[in-house]
Amino acid sequence: MKKFEWRYLFVGLINVAIIAFAWLAALQGVAWISLVSVVLLAIFDVVFLLKRGYPYRYLFPGLVTFLVFMVFPILFTISIGFTNLGTGHMLSFDVAKNILLSERFVPVGSPVYELQVGETVHSYEIFLTEEQVEKKFWGSIEKTSGDFSINLQAFDHNLSDFSAERNISLLSKRRVYQLMSFLKKLELVLPGGENLYYSGISKFSAVKSRYMEHKEKRDVLVDLQSGEEFYPDMDEGVYKGKGEFLSPGFSVSVGFKNFMRLFSDSKIAGPFLKVFIWTFVWALFTVVLTFAVGMILALMLNKDTMKFRFLYRMLLIIPYSIPFFISVLIFKGLMNKDFGAFNEILMSWFAIKIPWLEHSMWAKVSCLVVNLWLGFPYMLLVLTGILQSIPADVYEAAKIDGAGRWTTFWKITLPMIMSAVAPLLVGTFAFNFNNFVGIYLLTGGLPPMEGAATPVGDTDILISYTYRLAFEGGSGQDFGLASAISIIIFVIIAVLTLINFRLSGVIKKKDA
Amino acid sequence: MDFYQRKELAMSTVRNLFIVAIIIVVLFPVLYIVSMSFNPTGSLGADLLPERFSLDHWRYILGLPYRDALNGEWQTSSFPILTWLFNSIKVSLITSFMMLVLSTTSAYALSRFQFKGRESSIIVLMVVQMFPSIMALVAFYLMLDFIGQYVPALGTDSHWGLILVYLGGTPFNIWLIKGYFDTIPKSMEESAIIDGCTPFQAFYKILLPMCAPILAVVGLLTFISTFADFIVPSILLKSQENLTFAVGIQLFIAEGFSGRWGQFAAACILGALPISLVFFSIHRYIISGLAAGGVKE
Numbered sequence: 001m002k003k004f005e006w007r008y009l010f011v012g013l014i015n016v017a018i019i020a021f022a023w024l025a026a027l028q029g030v031a032w033i034s035l036v037s038v039v040l041l042a043i044f045d046v047v048f049l050l051k052r053g054y055p056y057r058y059l060f061p062g063l064v065t066f067l068v069f070m071v072f073p074i075l076f077t078i079s080i081g082f083t084n085l086g087t088g089h090m091l092s093f094d095v096a097k098n099i100l101l102s103e104r105f106v107p108v109g110s111p112v113y114e115l116q117v118g119e120t121v122h123s124y125e126i127f128l129t130e131e132q133v134e135k136k137f138w139g140s141i142e143k144t145s146g147d148f149s150i151n152l153q154a155f156d157h158n159l160s161d162f163s164a165e166r167n168i169s170l171l172s173k174r175r176v177y178q179l180m181s182f183l184k185k186l187e188l189v190l191p192g193g194e195n196l197y198y199s200g201i202s203k204f205s206a207v208k209s210r211y212m213e214h215k216e217k218r219d220v221l222v223d224l225q226s227g228e229e230f231y232p233d234m235d236e237g238v239y240k241g242k243g244e245f246l247s248p249g250f251s252v253s254v255g256f257k258n259f260m261r262l263f264s265d266s267k268i269a270g271p272f273l274k275v276f277i278w279t280f281v282w283a284l285f286t287v288v289l290t291f292a293v294g295m296i297l298a299l300m301l302n303k304d305t306m307k308f309r310f311l312y313r314m315l316l317i318i319p320y321s322i323p324f325f326i327s328v329l330i331f332k333g334l335m336n337k338d339f340g341a342f343n344e345i346l347m348s349w350f351a352i353k354i355p356w357l358e359h360s361m362w363a364k365v366s367c368l369v370v371n372l373w374l375g376f377p378y379m380l381l382v383l384t385g386i387l388q389s390i391p392a393d394v395y396e397a398a399k400i401d402g403a404g405r406w407t408t409f410w411k412i413t414l415p416m417i418m419s420a421v422a423p424l425l426v427g428t429f430a431f432n433f434n435n436f437v438g439i440y441l442l443t444g445g446l447p448p449m450e451g452a453a454t455p456v457g458d459t460d461i462l463i464s465y466t467y468r469l470a471f472e473g474g475s476g477q478d479f480g481l482a483s484a485i486s487i488i489i490f491v492i493i494a495v496l497t498l499i500n501f502r503l504s505g506v507i508k509k510k511d512a
Numbered sequence: 513m514d515f516y517q518r519k520e521l522a523m524s525t526v527r528n529l530f531i532v533a534i535i536i537v538v539l540f541p542v543l544y545i546v547s548m549s550f551n552p553t554g555s556l557g558a559d560l561l562p563e564r565f566s567l568d569h570w571r572y573i574l575g576l577p578y579r580d581a582l583n584g585e586w587q588t589s590s591f592p593i594l595t596w597l598f599n600s601i602k603v604s605l606i607t608s609f610m611m612l613v614l615s616t617t618s619a620y621a622l623s624r625f626q627f628k629g630r631e632s633s634i635i636v637l638m639v640v641q642m643f644p645s646i647m648a649l650v651a652f653y654l655m656l657d658f659i660g661q662y663v664p665a666l667g668t669d670s671h672w673g674l675i676l677v678y679l680g681g682t683p684f685n686i687w688l689i690k691g692y693f694d695t696i697p698k699s700m701e702e703s704a705i706i707d708g709c710t711p712f713q714a715f716y717k718i719l720l721p722m723c724a725p726i727l728a729v730v731g732l733l734t735f736i737s738t739f740a741d742f743i744v745p746s747i748l749l750k751s752q753e754n755l756t757f758a759v760g761i762q763l764f765i766a767e768g769f770s771g772r773w774g775q776f777a778a779a780c781i782l783g784a785l786p787i788s789l790v791f792f793s794i795h796r797y798i799i800s801g802l803a804a805g806g807v808k809e
Contacts, residue, residue: 024662028662030662054625054711055621055625055626055627056621056627057621058617058618058620058621058625058715059617059618059621059622059633061613061614061617061618062614062615062617062618062682062686063618063633065614065676065679065680065682066637066640066680066682066683068680069645069652069676069677069679069680070640070645070648070680070681070682070683071640072651072655073645073648073651073652073655073680074640074643074647074648074651076648076651076654076655077647077648077649077650077651080650080654085654297531297534300527300530300531301531303527305524306524306527306528306531307528308528312531312532312535314792315535315538315539316534316535316538317792317795318538318539318542318788319538319542320791321787321788321791321792321795322784322787322788323736323739323740323783323784324740325740325742325758325761325762326761326780326783326784327541329761329762329776329780330541330545330777330780331541332765333765333773333776334541334544336770339770341544341560373541381795430642431644434644434646434647436646436742436743437742437743440742440743441742441762463646463647466649466650467649467743467747470649470650470653470747471649471653471746471747479650479654482649482650483650483651486647486648486649486650489647490643490647493642493643493644493647494643496642497639497642497643500642501638
């Protein structure tokens, strides 16, 4: 008997799931997603059903997640860098146009109906009262009905008697407010044939469409209230009239405009240059400081004569074992100007207070000090490993030749470990170049830079600046500009990576 | 004792004192936080050595009733600190497990089979693993926001959405594991296949058990780095009960630094201790792994 092949069951289930997903996506109108999933499914089927696809079966799952959640986001970020995507420009042109076309207004003088909603087990009961002429209407809709049109009829009962009779519970204002999204969809038809729509909290009115597409000029909107014409501006992503523009705007491609802003708009370019320089200074100083301290400690603890060196090393590594975000937040407390432990100690010993996180220069020093604390154990760990790989007889030979400790370090130790250390240093540089936690959780990028058009501070590095542009709100989110900066970071990291591959010699080997 | 020996002894004492002094400076924040967590005063600027020993801050973060420092009434914390910790552990565990599944299989293909596109896959993986995923933050946010409109369980403010973003970071681990697979001779699997194993059985019954150490290290490293990540959950998660420990604790302390210092200290120890222990259990492997990879993450 042939063995049951679980593979077919597995492939079948995946097929059913993905086809259902693609079907749903198509129904929702996002055709490109169903297309992509069907293509991926086809590749999946080929790989898992044909014998020739065997090796790819192992590669496929990892590769797909890697493509979807790494390669695609990177490419997507790059494409956003060339648009004005952000607050007020989040939607595509068609969606924004349709939203404007569905906007309604209440013409002056048209009657306003006050709303009350009742609920039974199966239905909502709608009661309307026209205040000026005391006309009342009533309609009912099944809760499960997909139809949102209700035919109203004249209503001349007492509301409380009527609802008690029919087991209708009248809803509080609060509950009515919670039903708002449902009420907004309703179309109430008066006995005379006139349509009423939701026009404000607990109010229905005969509303009219505010905008209409121009009969001859495509995509031009006419304001039916004022008669003004609005033209889509495809450079700025808004509908523009005479001096006025409509909200919401839409996202458009802006070419290199985001980059131009970074380099020539004085209110953005000045701060950007400062952030750019500080990012390099920060990463470079961190590497030099952690390396120097790590090296000194590693050399001291590398001596066989030191008794407790294993214990010492363990204790010194503790800072590295604590998640960075926790350590940085602790330092933020310790460095508090008025109550922090550092200033308490300084006050009682020297009667001085240091504005650790408030003053521009001190804030930068603080960032570096904290990052030294976080980073030197790594250097200590790695350098210890590398130092131990140097054979002892090299040192003996140096000693016999009369080399002092200083000469031995500069002439023998350092050159010998340099080939192993150089890629580590570049790697550490690249890591700190994007060390968001080390900056953002300590200072939040503050103190703020003066005269900047965007939220930016003296200790901001490129990645924290990007984060603040995109997610810190305040003056709105600017995804376009944030992505443009991300592209610049990509380029820098790519160059560093190339340098690193050169240094570590990976690139020369054909098959690493 | 001659002069030379005495000089040596003096030098060695100086060296030891120097190192001890450095250790005290380095461990000061850690000791301070431990002391704060037991100090009933609990505000920023309290003395290093508490006058009284109290477990109130620990009761606070564990969600037990505690005595309020100001009015002496018994109450419980309104912050779900344990939930945050649980969320972080859940997300990190699932991420580590799925990461292992995805990266071991991929590494197996790259290490053991010859097929079209193998060389170029290796190069692409090698290059892309150097880019930290936080550079595509904007894209992650917009992608999940979009997905969330149709499948809320995978959108922003969901743990599965967060996990998916983390799973994009497989290349570095594929790279590490492939390197380890390459050092293991093929002969064992080959003889198993001759004995009637399928290549898949040879993979998980023979190769994987032999690689247990590297798998443990990759899994634990992924666990640590996921647990310690701040930036991705800070943009994706919104509702309080969904936050991870990193984001939650940052919000907790950002809102009231001086008043919550003691509770914060206790929470820090609670969150850091397990990670610290995991770290020390694998730190030897981390050195070699880091030396190969170059960066922490």
